[in-house]
Amino acid sequence: MKGKPIDILLVEDNEDHAELTLRALKNNHLINDIHVVKDGQEALDFVYHRGKYEDAEKYPRPGLILLDIHLPISSPSPSSC
16 A cells, blocks of 8 residues: 655754655655654654744644754753643
């Protein structure tokens, strides 16, 4: 059964690493839509359709998340607790 390819969310804080990943995926003829965000907070906003990612049609929930394992850790702000 074939359907629409899943959307991919790439979470990468280094622009060079993001570009290398995107190039590798493109060179292997990946046809999926790939969305790139720079940190964990932006990834959560994307997944939960918050802030600039409110439009679920434009920013669909990803079927696959590629997460940079070396993202810096940030503590939650007092307003998010």
